[in-house]
Amino acid sequence: MIEASDLTVERGGKIILESYSLCLERARILAVLGANGVGKTTLINTLIGILKPKSGRLSIDGPVGFVPQLFEVPFAYSALDIALMGRARHLGLFGAPGRKDYEIVRHYFHLLGIEHFEPQAFNALSGGQRQLVMIAQALASECELLVLDEPCAALDYKNQDKVLALLEHLRDEHAMTIVFSTHMPQHAVEIATDALLMLSGSDYVCGPTADALSAENLSTLYDLPIARADFMGLSKHTYAPVFRHDGGSLNG
Amino acid sequence: MSSSSAKASAGRTTTGAVGRKLGSGFVLPALVCLLVAVTLYSVTIGRYDLSVADVTYILIDNVHPIVTPYWDPVQEVVVEQVRVPRILAAIIIGFGLSISGAALQGLFRNPLVDPGIIGVTSGAGFGGTLAILLGLQGYLLLTMAFLFGIGSVFLVKLLSTVRGRTSMLTLVLAGVVISAFFSAAISIAKLLADPFQKLPAITYWLMGSIASSNYLDVLLVAAAVVPSAVAIYLLRFQINILSLGEEKARALGARVVLVQWIVLVASALISAGVVATSGIIGWVGLVIPHVARALVGADHQRLLPVSGVMGAIYLLLVDDLARTVTTAEIPLGIITALIGVPVFAVILRRLHAKGGWSSD
Numbered sequence: 337m338i339e340a341s342d343l344t345v346e347r348g349g350k351i352i353l354e355s356y357s358l359c360l361e362r363a364r365i366l367a368v369l370g371a372n373g374v375g376k377t378t379l380i381n382t383l384i385g386i387l388k389p390k391s392g393r394l395s396i397d398g399p400v401g402f403v404p405q406l407f408e409v410p411f412a413y414s415a416l417d418i419a420l421m422g423r424a425r426h427l428g429l430f431g432a433p434g435r436k437d438y439e440i441v442r443h444y445f446h447l448l449g450i451e452h453f454e455p456q457a458f459n460a461l462s463g464g465q466r467q468l469v470m471i472a473q474a475l476a477s478e479c480e481l482l483v484l485d486e487p488c489a490a491l492d493y494k495n496q497d498k499v500l501a502l503l504e505h506l507r508d509e510h511a512m513t514i515v516f517s518t519h520m521p522q523h524a525v526e527i528a529t530d531a532l533l534m535l536s537g538s539d540y541v542c543g544p545t546a547d548a549l550s551a552e553n554l555s556t557l558y559d560l561p562i563a564r565a566d567f568m569g570l571s572k573h574t575y576a577p578v579f580r581h582d583g584g585s586l587n588g
Numbered sequence: 589m590s591s592s593s594a595k596a597s598a599g600r601t602t603t604g605a606v607g608r609k610l611g612s613g614f615v616l617p618a619l620v621c622l623l624v625a626v627t628l629y630s631v632t633i634g635r636y637d638l639s640v641a642d643v644t645y646i647l648i649d650n651v652h653p654i655v656t657p658y659w660d661p662v663q664e665v666v667v668e669q670v671r672v673p674r675i676l677a678a679i680i681i682g683f684g685l686s687i688s689g690a691a692l693q694g695l696f697r698n699p700l701v702d703p704g705i706i707g708v709t710s711g712a713g714f715g716g717t718l719a720i721l722l723g724l725q726g727y728l729l730l731t732m733a734f735l736f737g738i739g740s741v742f743l744v745k746l747l748s749t750v751r752g753r754t755s756m757l758t759l760v761l762a763g764v765v766i767s768a769f770f771s772a773a774i775s776i777a778k779l780l781a782d783p784f785q786k787l788p789a790i791t792y793w794l795m796g797s798i799a800s801s802n803y804l805d806v807l808l809v810a811a812a813v814v815p816s817a818v819a820i821y822l823l824r825f826q827i828n829i830l831s832l833g834e835e836k837a838r839a840l841g842a843r844v845v846l847v848q849w850i851v852l853v854a855s856a857l858i859s860a861g862v863v864a865t866s867g868i869i870g871w872v873g874l875v876i877p878h879v880a881r882a883l884v885g886a887d888h889q890r891l892l893p894v895s896g897v898m899g900a901i902y903l904l905l906v907d908d909l910a911r912t913v914t915t916a917e918i919p920l921g922i923i924t925a926l927i928g929v930p931v932f933a934v935i936l937r938r939l940h941a942k943g944g945w946s947s948d
Contacts, residue, residue, distance in 0.1 A: 411699075413887065431825060
């Protein structure tokens with residue numbers, strides 16, 4: 337689905353990513369982890385085609401849908417209006433959504449169980465609800481690759497669970513390929529088949545989640561000891577930071 | 589136009605629209621009826637007192653006489669040569685300015701934008717001033733106004749775009765800068781103008797008035813407004829998408845730059861047409877889209893036509909005021925500014941309270 341080799345991306349004349357290569361099969365979920373400012377957003381913008389790579393080769397078979405981080409609009413659009421905009425690629429320059437487009441959007445609203453949002457003002461919805469509408473918008477574009485920028489940021493646990501479950505469902509039932517960025521290794525553990533750990537602009541670890549996601553790699557990634565933690569009584573685990581309480585460095 | 593909006597309203601019968609109570613299917617026809625009523629009423633007022641029936645008979649008489657003419661030929665001239673062209677001008681100008689204001693606000697995702705704010709009006713004003721100074725009229729004046737109008741849009745866009753992003757705040761500031769520049773240029777032109785003939789012509793023209801409109805003016809402004817308004821309406825769904833922000837629009841597959849330029853050129857053409865025939869009539873494009881948005885929501889498919897018709901009604905009423913409040917005519921631009929500025933202040937306060945400036 338995604339094949340990138342020796343990708344170099346610039347932003348504002350500065351090289352952000354250097355010789356990144358990655359490969360993702362159809363119907364897999366890639367989690368992208370990295371510290372703030374390492375270039376996660378740049379990578380995402382390259383995948384969705386907003387940024388053109390300076391050199392290297394990037395090929396994606398199939399249309400790409402994008403769900404931005406916590407989205408707000410300046411005007412009072414309804415949730416339906418917002419989701420309909422996902423049809424842009426299928427309508428000409430002068431076109432407007434017709435019966436078929438409404439049907440497609442309603443289909444995805446039904447799939448996500450958010451039919452009752454339709455008439456509501458988008459900005460009046462909660463963060464989690466807005467995230468679902470944006471996912472409906474991306475799906476309405478009939479994409480095969482879904483790219484999400486921190487889909488769980490600023491969501492409470494229950495909504496995080498909902499979004500993660502939805503992404504997994506889309507992969508399992510609809511053979512969707514998914515790329516999402518996150519700050520929580522647990523999100524990757526829960527649903528990702530593959531993980532990309534962006535250590536720096538030119539250094540990274542990429543591979544199946546089980547291999548790439550290790551306490552050692554994560555400790556390097558976050559520059560902080562990260563430990564594997566098993567949930568008592570469950571066959572599940574996560575990775576969590578071991579905070580150092582190193583207040584001394586603040587005074588120095 | 590009506591068939592596609594009917595299709596949309598059929599598609600959203602169950603929605604009840606944006607948490608707003610009014611169905612769009614009802615708002616537009618109601619406004620059109622109101623426009624017809626206000627138009628007929630506007631023809632009756634003035635120094636010659638005429639009833640709506642008189643006016644209707646006089647106008648219908650041109651097509652097919654249904655009653656024997658009982659009116660004074662002077663009354664017929666007043667209606668047909670003085671009042672009707674002026675009223676048509678008000679309708680077309682109000683329609684054009686409002687539709688371009690609504691489109692620009694969507695395009696720049698900024699509720700404070702109108703053709704005046706982003707510098708088109710003063711640019712076109714300078715172009716027109718220069719044309720008068722050089723003794724040009726009609727289509728040449730329109731062309732000059734258009735060229736300077738589009739030039740100022742280009743400058744504003746250039747000044748406010750950094751690395752492909754146009755921020756809300758810099759856009760308005762760039763508009764202020766360009767407006768200030770062209771105001772200074774207009775002053776220079778006035779200074780150079782012949783104080784007995786050209787200076788008064790320029791000064792009165794710049795204040796904005798449709799008092800002396802004739803059918804040629806109406807034709808001129810219609811030639812500028814009608815194709816531009818059609819182009820903007822055709823792009824209604826693209827404007828929706830662009831109002832989500834340039835990056836999001838690009839990710840959705842919209843042709844961002846092309847749409848931006850079509851809307852900007854169309855708006856510049858509307859402003860130039862208005863300025864060329866009637867001088868600077870500001871603030872209409874700022875005020876009306878807000879009222880329209882409150883009625884039918886933000887979807888440009890409904891917003892654009894509703895804004896246009898509301899703008900036509902608004903400017904017609906303002907012009908009635910200009911004609912009747914005092915014995916001497918008040919230039920239209922003065923009244924629209926007196927109404928527009930407080931509205932701008934209120935929107936600014938509200939936007940500030942929502943933290944609107946922090947996001948771009």
